Amino acid sequence: MVSLTLKGITRKFGDVTAVDDVSVEIAGGELFFLLGPSGCGKTTLLRLIAGFYAPDAGSILFDDKDVTRTPPHRRNTGMVFQNYALWPHMSVRENVAYGLVLRKVSTSEQNDRVSEALGMVRMDRYGERSPNQLSGGQQQRVALARALVIRPDVVLLDEPLSNLDARLRLEMRDEIRRIHDETGTTMIYVTHDQKEALSMADRVAVMDMGAVAQTGAPRSIYDRPANAFVADFIGETNFVAGRLTRSELPLAVETAVGVLHSTVEPVEELSLGDEVVCSVRPEAIRVSDPDADAVEDTAPGEDTAAREGENVMNGVVRQTVYLGDHEQYSVRLDDGTPMKLVDHRPGRQLAGPGAPVRLTCDASQVVVLGKPG
Amino acid sequence: MPRSRFDLSDLTPGVIAILGVLVVFFGLFLFYPILHVLLNAFYTDQQFSVEFFGLMLQSPVQQRALINSFELGIVTTALTTIIALPMAVALVRYDFIGKGLLGGLALVPMIMPPFVGAIGMKQMFARFGSINLFLLETGLIDAPIDWFGGGGFWGVVILEALHLYPIMYLNIAAALANVDPSLEESARNVGAGGFRLFRTVTFPLMLPGYFAGAIIVFIWAFTDLGTPLIFEFREVVAVQIFNMSTDVHANPLGYALVVFVVLVTLALFYLSKKFFGGRHYEMVARGHVASASKRATSFETVLIWGMLLSITGIALIPHLSVVLTSVTERWFMTVLPSDYTVAYYGQIFAHDLTLLSIRNSLWLSVMSTVIDIVLGVAIAYLLTRRRFPFRDALDAVAMLPLALPGLVLAFGYISGFSGTILDVRVSPVPLLIIAYAVRRLPYMVRAAYAGFQQMSVTLEEASMNMGAGPLRTLWKITMPLVLANVAAGAILSFSFAMLEVSDSLILAIKEQYYPITKAIYSLMGRIIDGPYMASAMGMLGMILLACSLLFTGKVLGRRMGQLFKV
The missing domain is CATH 1.10.3720.10 (MetI-like)
Incomplete structure (x- = not known):
């Protein structure tokens, strides 16, 4: 199990900085994700680790060994390419055995290890086939076996599931996770699919414009995004803009629809009076009839909600979309801010289009973030 | 990336x-x-001069040669266009039975340098060659026809056109195939159809490809040496250069002629780059272009077959004539050889x-x-x-x-x-x-x-x-x-x-x-x-x-x- 250290990696292509001063520590045996929108530099970073590019600045360490200038064929990484990159002039077995032949492994050991690797990806019966005779999912498995069979220091996966259909993608997620757990190999997995990352990763680095925006376990990234980009990119969220009026917990943000409170410690450093946004996940918002407890409404400015640990916003339903297992509501707050929310047990419609609603959410569900540049 | x-x-x-x-x-x-x-060509006795060009243009023989070569190039290019354009449209835009076969046959004429064909053609179309004899015997004509009138000009043109049309066809077909069907579809979508569609969308899009082919054909015909030699159509630039190549040291006129050919070539490429340089419409890189061909009706199929077979048939006449000549024992004043032999193959x-x-x-x-x-x-x-x-x-x-x-x-x-x-x-x-x-x-x-x-x-x-x-x-x-x-x-x-x-x-x-x-x-x-x-x-x-x-x-x-x- 090899750990990886990336120190201040920068790579430019002409005037474009594809990777900008990235530092990441990846523990041995970790299933580590590089997640971000297309063009964020995640694939470039992976190719830098594989050695296909050399960084303009910074260094790459496998354990304590500096491999920054090591050519790709001496790095002992196993890469799974987005298009699988199986060699069409070789059989499945020959594809998988290629790396072992180069490592001068004895023929009998080659056979054993190829069979073992093909067995692990459940392709043992297809050894004599040509890659062209395999489906996309099967090619994917062979590519994985080829990367694993050399017992690489680190397995690099470049959007491995992006060419598969939705059902197969779900299946392969479990497969890759299983293989990771069985082999215990350090794996770095590049994807733009946040669901893939959230469901599989030990840890995730969210990348934006060449830089790492946040690194952490899926849960912490989802629940405590470091900035507005991460909050927006991971899952869905609503932003309500305002000004920070209390910088100790619980935070208070004065917005056009009233004061919102948050009990979540912000990752970014914020100071009193900063322009901020409050991120509230759609599933954290509850809907109630504004008249139901109108009696409790007190004069504006009084801190009712904070006392109850609850934030209140008023708005009007614009549209609802019923999807069987859940129902989506689009609401426009009184100041015009759009809000999305989700009812996960849509037994009955909570409010139809045009109906005024009262939205409530717990202060622990509100994350205060610096206003994005 | x-x-x-x-x-x-x-x-x-x-x-x-x-x-x-x-x-x-x-x-x-x-x-x-x-x-x-x-x-x-430009420096004689350490001095810059255009003297040879003057000589070249004054000599009536060279003048004739220049004019002849230009005519050869232009007429050949025009003829190949007329042959190749309908072929390309038929083979790219229509699906019909035997498309693969006919498409392959269309390329056959490329398999022989035209000057070899010229040998056979001379036999067949000579004053008392097969064709004239046949026509005389059947009483269709009274006197032999001079088929290669103009001292062999038309003989050269026909052989070159029949040899070069596949190149034109390949270029036009590639250009046509590369016109993204969605561009035509969107033109249809806004109401352009039929000939208007071809004129306003398809043709302009394939024009660069067409010119690429046309330039090759023109230069080829303009500078072809073998065919005019066989037809003894000696007053062309290529033959003049050939004659002068034997005494490059004595006669500087050859340099001037070669430079002239280079200049013509450069000018053509300059023009094509100037007009089409920035316009690369090829969409090959886009991956597989959806098939833009449609099924031919049976009437269209008959038309296409007729057209392609007659083109290929005519184009193969020189080849057939070479085949016939190669196995001829005696062929004198008869339509077909009177005696056959394979002896020449052995003799080679x-x-x-x-x-x-x-x-x-x-x-x-x-x-x-x-x-x-x-x-x-x-x-x-x-x-x-x-x-x-x-x-x-x-x-x-x-x-x-x-x-x-x-x-x-x-x-x-x-x-x-x-x-x-x-x-x-x-x-x-x-x-x-x-x-x-x-x-x-x-x-x-x-x-x-x-x-x-x-x-x-x-x-x-x-x-x-x-x-x-x-x-x-x-x-x-x-x-x-x-x-x-x-x-x-x-x-x-x-x-x-x-x-x-x-x-x-x-x-x-x-x-x-x-x-x-x-x-x-x-x-x-x-x-x-x-x-x-x-x-x-x-x-x-x-x-x-x-x-x-x-x-x-x-x-x-x-x-x-x-x-x-x-």
Whole structure:
């Protein structure tokens, strides 16, 4: 199990900085994700680790060994390419055995290890086939076996599931996770699919414009995004803009629809009076009839909600979309801010289009973030 | 992936070494000879002068030659367009029974240099040849018709058109196929249809492709040496240059003529770049273009079959005439030969001149093909896999020989290397090999380029990732995967080298070095069995080229057309 250290990696292509001063520590045996929108530099970073590019600045360490200038064929990484990159002039077995032949492994050991690797990806019966005779999912498995069979220091996966259909993608997620757990190999997995990352990763680095925006376990990234980009990119969220009026917990943000409170410690450093946004996940918002407890409404400015640990916003339903297992509501707050929310047990419609609603959410569900540049 | 720019780290020693070899090769064997001709044409006695051009334009013979050559080029280009355009539309835009067969047949005329066809055609269309005799016997005419009126002009035009229309067809078809159907669909969508659609959308989009083909055809006809020689239509630029190549030192007029040809060529390319340079409509890179062809109705099928069969039929007349001539025992004042024999095929391998020429051609072509494989693969590899400065320049230089008449190159070699160890009077072998190699390099580059392009870079990266170094990756992964393309390009280069006309005629001075084409030409001078043996030799060449074109077509498929484009 090899750990990886990336120190201040920068790579430019002409005037474009594809990777900008990235530092990441990846523990041995970790299933580590590089997640971000297309063009964020995640694939470039992976190719830098594989050695296909050399960084303009910074260094790459496998354990304590500096491999920054090591050519790709001496790095002992196993890469799974987005298009699988199986060699069409070789059989499945020959594809998988290629790396072992180069490592001068004895023929009998080659056979054993190829069979073992093909067995692990459940392709043992297809050894004599040509890659062209395999489906996309099967090619994917062979590519994985080829990367694993050399017992690489680190397995690099470049959007491995992006060419598969939705059902197969779900299946392969479990497969890759299983293989990771069985082999215990350090794996770095590049994807733009946040669901893939959230469901599989030990840890995730969210990348934006060449830089790492946040690194952490899926849960912490989802629940405590470091900035507005991460909050927006991971899952869905609503932003309500305002000004920070209390910088100790619980935070208070004065917005056009009233004061919102948050009990979540912000990752970014914020100071009193900063322009901020409050991120509230759609599933954290509850809907109630504004008249139901109108009696409790007190004069504006009084801190009712904070006392109850609850934030209140008023708005009007614009549209609802019923999807069987859940129902989506689009609401426009009184100041015009759009809000999305989700009812996960849509037994009955909570409010139809045009109906005024009262939205409530717990202060622990509100994350205060610096206003994005 | 941002791969367009290069940085210094891409300039590995290997890349620099290859670029160095290429610079030397092209510098010595492509640019130096042409420059040498230019300098000799403009500088006499250390002084700049345009005197020879004056001489050239004053001489009535040269005037006639210039006019004739231009007429040849223009009429041939027009004729090939008329033949090829409807063919291309039918074969690209319609689906019908036998499409593959007819599409293949359409290319058959390419398998023979027109000057070989000319030998057979002369037999058939002579004053008392088969056709006139047939017409006389059936009473359709009273006196023999002069088919090649104008001193052979029409004979040359017809043979060249029948030989060159496949090149025009391949270019137009490729251009048509590359017009993204969605562009036409969107035009239909806004209400343009039928001829209007063709005129306003399809035609403008395919125009650059058409001109690429037209320029090749024009230059080919303008500078073709073999066909006018056989028809003894001597007042053309090519024949004049050929005559003067034997005394380059005494007569400077040859330089002026060659320079003139170079200028015409450059002007054509300049014009085409100026008008179409920025307009590359090819959408090949977009991957598979949805099929834009529609099923032909039965009426359309009949029309298409009729058209294609009659074109191919007519185009095959020269070939048939060569076949007939090659097996003729006696053919005098009769429509068809009165006695047949296969003796000439045997004689080819017994006769000193022919046997030697076959051996010479094989040896020269093999050597030139080896050079082409090495240089072509290296160039294609650099162009597709590496980033380096002056990439476009290398691309252009490698393609230049397609546009450069063999005549010009050969003349440049004779004059530029005279008195050096490469002097053709010592031995033309090195320069013949190099001339063939330079002339056929574009086919090799294109074929290999297509192979590299079809092959995803990740296949090579995966190999390196598995632990294979660059050389092993090249050997185990890259080469096996582009092998078919390299083989196709090599075979094509080889066959065209075997049938190379102008440089063979000019460079091979002594009989012991004659390649096949020069042997055929010199056989024609022999009264008795000359034409028959020449035809038998021509047949051999045809069979060779036919097989290699079939193979190349199989490997390259639709990309075949790209081989013949500038």
